[in-house]
Amino acid sequence: MYHYTDFDDAFLKERNAQFRAQVERRIDGALTEDEFKPLRLMNGLYLQLHAYMLRVAIPYGTLNSRQMHKLAEIADKWDKGYGHFTTRQNIQYNWPQLRDVPDMLDALAEVDMHAIQTSGNTIRNVTADHFAGAAGDEIADPRPVAELIRQWSTDHPEFQFLPRKFKVAVTGSPNDRAVTKAHDIGLRMVKRDGEAGYEVIVGGGLGRTPMIGKVLRDFLPQAELLPYLEAIVSVYNLLGRRDNKYKARIKITVHENGIEDIRVRVEERFALIRESFGGVDQQMLARIEADFATPAFKTASEAPYHNAYQHDPLFRSWADTNVAAHRADGYGIVSISLKAHGATPGDASSAQMRLMADLAKRYGHDELRISHEQNVILPHVHRGDLPSVYAALKAAGLGTANIGLISDIIACPGMDYCALATARSIPIAQEIALRFDELKLEHDVGPLKIKISGCINACGHHHVGHIGILGLDRAGVENYQITLGGDGTEDATIGERAGPGFSAEQIVPAIERIVLAYLDLRTEPAETFLQTYRRLGLAPFKAALYPEAQANAA
Amino acid sequence: MPKPFTPKVLTANALLEGDVIYRTAAAGWTRDLSQAEILTDEADAELQLIEASAEVATVVGAYLADVKVADGKAQPAHFREAFRAKGPSNYAHGKQEQF
Ligand code: SF4
Numbered sequence: 298m299y300h301y302t303d304f305d306d307a308f309l310k311e312r313n314a315q316f317r318a319q320v321e322r323r324i325d326g327a328l329t330e331d332e333f334k335p336l337r338l339m340n341g342l343y344l345q346l347h348a349y350m351l352r353v354a355i356p357y358g359t360l361n362s363r364q365m366h367k368l369a370e371i372a373d374k375w376d377k378g379y380g381h382f383t384t385r386q387n388i389q390y391n392w393p394q395l396r397d398v399p400d401m402l403d404a405l406a407e408v409d410m411h412a413i414q415t416s417g418n419t420i421r422n423v424t425a426d427h428f429a430g431a432a433g434d435e436i437a438d439p440r441p442v443a444e445l446i447r448q449w450s451t452d453h454p455e456f457q458f459l460p461r462k463f464k465v466a467v468t469g470s471p472n473d474r475a476v477t478k479a480h481d482i483g484l485r486m487v488k489r490d491g492e493a494g495y496e497v498i499v500g501g502g503l504g505r506t507p508m509i510g511k512v513l514r515d516f517l518p519q520a521e522l523l524p525y526l527e528a529i530v531s532v533y534n535l536l537g538r539r540d541n542k543y544k545a546r547i548k549i550t551v552h553e554n555g556i557e558d559i560r561v562r563v564e565e566r567f568a569l570i571r572e573s574f575g576g577v578d579q580q581m582l583a584r585i586e587a588d589f590a591t592p593a594f595k596t597a598s599e600a601p602y603h604n605a606y607q608h609d610p611l612f613r614s615w616a617d618t619n620v621a622a623h624r625a626d627g628y629g630i631v632s633i634s635l636k637a638h639g640a641t642p643g644d645a646s647s648a649q650m651r652l653m654a655d656l657a658k659r660y661g662h663d664e665l666r667i668s669h670e671q672n673v674i675l676p677h678v679h680r681g682d683l684p685s686v687y688a689a690l691k692a693a694g695l696g697t698a699n700i701g702l703i704s705d706i707i708a709c710p711g712m713d714y715c716a717l718a719t720a721r722s723i724p725i726a727q728e729i730a731l732r733f734d735e736l737k738l739e740h741d742v743g744p745l746k747i748k749i750s751g752c753i754n755a756c757g758h759h760h761v762g763h764i765g766i767l768g769l770d771r772a773g774v775e776n777y778q779i780t781l782g783g784d785g786t787e788d789a790t791i792g793e794r795a796g797p798g799f800s801a802e803q804i805v806p807a808i809e810r811i812v813l814a815y816l817d818l819r820t821e822p823a824e825t826f827l828q829t830y831r832r833l834g835l836a837p838f839k840a841a842l843y844p845e846a847q848a849n850a851a
Numbered sequence: 852m853p854k855p856f857t858p859k860v861l862t863a864n865a866l867l868e869g870d871v872i873y874r875t876a877a878a879g880w881t882r883d884l885s886q887a888e889i890l891t892d893e894a895d896a897e898l899q900l901i902e903a904s905a906e907v908a909t910v911v912g913a914y915l916a917d918v919k920v921a922d923g924k925a926q927p928a929h930f931r932e933a934f935r936a937k938g939p940s941n942y943a944h945g946k947q948e949q950f
């Protein structure tokens with residue numbers, strides 16, 4: 298993976314020293330909150346409902362064991378012994394104290410990490426496929442280019458005050474696990490006549506006005522990426538609306554001006570700046586690529602795997618559900634579920650973080666990934682080691698076999714933590730997971746993605762959940778609105794609103810009615826929820842959701 | 852007709868810890884909602900808000916929150932304030948550890 302250069306180290310040291318002085322001046326009253334707020338946000342420090350929250354960037358979700366150990370240490374030393382992994386592949390600490398934050402940032406710097414540009418109207422942490430470098434279906438590892446984009450966008454002088462925040466996602470696989478069509482810019486690596494390049498998608502986003510991104514360029518040669526990205530962001534920087542926060546994202550700029558108009562402007566700008574890059578970016582990329590060299594995969598016996606698979610039904614269920622195909626022979630990609638039934642989605646205790654770090658070191662070529670679905674990935678595990686890995690995970694409460702199933706729920710922090718929330722998300726996720734565990738139905742139900750947001754900002758990606766849940770405040774009471782049929786993959790679709798919302802007490806039974814209806818409606822067990830929905834549309838699910846309306850109409 | 856003024860408390864976050872705090876009758880701060888001063892006069896409430904906001908080295912984001920009054924003590928009127936007064940629902944963290 299990428300290691301900081303002396304330049305990176307010096308930059309971060311200076312930034313952290315600056316912030317330390319700013320915190321001191323805030324504490325002694327020399328800075329007012331109005332003056333301090335933009336400064337703390339530039340360093341990822343929010344003030345939430347009950348406490349400060351520090352959001353730490355995990356670039357494209359990649360960590361090594363040393364970094365994970367440091368995250369655990371920070372959780373113990375300055376927080377309440379846990380961290381929350383987010384849908385943007387970041388980690389959030391929910392309880393830091395203002396005085397401690399500079400020390401936390403220094404601790405992060407020791408392992409090449411920081412919290413810069415995890416807030417504000419800047420280019421945020423670049424996200425990528427969490428199976429990058431390991432997936433069987435991959436054209437190329439997207440992380441070197443994600444790292445190139447990270448370096449280009451970090452502290453980019455022109456892009457510190459964009460009209461609004463700006464999110465870039467990259468995937469190297471045709472099966473899009475990075476939700477590229479719901480990002481301001483989505484990049485998909487493609488090949489044309491043997492040449493490597495990108496499909497550039499622009500103007501996707503969820504939130505108040507959900508939009509699926511549009512293709513700006515269907516093939517951009519690899520070497521032209523950075524100047525082209527710079528052209529897009531600078532066109533947006535000028536054209537994007539600054540008069541209305543709700544119309545400031547590039548999705549609205551694209552919507553209002555039309556993709557054609559944006560394309561013309563971007564191409565003009567691109568023609569102008571392209572030469573100025575002079576190939577430096579490609580030299581940088583070549584250096585970065587060396588840091589992401591394929592690990593030295595081993596050849597070993599798979600007998601322990603076959604043996605456990607045959608004799609241990611729990612292991613078999615876990616291996617079937619949580620281990621994905623790897624591009625190297627004899628290897629598997631392990632998804633560690635942070636969704637034990639009834640637990641808070643995305644939370645890991647410091648002890649769990651340490652265990653995952655140790656497993657990565659011992660069995661996983663020292664690599665870990667955070668997925669946007671709030672799980673942790675060990676991307677390279679030899680199948681012969683899977684039984685040992687599973688046993689260790691299980692003992693630490695990390696052995697839940699539910700990846701991609703109904704209890705593998707994305708939930709944003711919601712009103713349990715977030716100052717912007719209109720309702721809670723976490724308890725709803727907990728109750729749904731417990732309910733379906735009790736029914737012992739989830740493996741029968743099969744692939745089903747439930748995603749929950751605690752407000753219209755949609756951090757929980759509810760629009761692209763097969764079942765999406767949005768928490769609202771209706772006249773002082775929590776109310777949950779359901780959307781159905783959303784999809785965050787290469788076939789990205791925004792879910793349809795099912796009808797009136799449900800109270801906190803009614804929402805879990807409502808979800809149960811939808812799922813039971815699906816079990817009745819599917820043609821065969823292999824037809825997934827989403828396939829059934831696409832075949833039949835909203836009507837039969839609506840009938841199951843609102844039986845009274847049905848009875849009244851009859 | 853202007854809306855009648857409903858009972859309120861003055862609340863904010865503590866600068867150093869981020870904790871939810873409430874103004875007391877002694878012009879200090881408490882972390883316990885039931886110890887907060889209940890403000891029933893609009894002009895007085897606005898004045899207190901201005902004064903509290905001036906305490907830049909102590910508090911952040913002061914505002915007036917609606918409360919219900921039971922036995923002379925303030926109780927949250929809205930669920931958001933109920934969470935602020937108690938802490939998150941997934942762990943016994945925050946105020947529920949203290950009160
Ligand atoms: S969706 Fe809303 S409630 Fe949830 S984390 Fe985002 S801003 Fe907060």
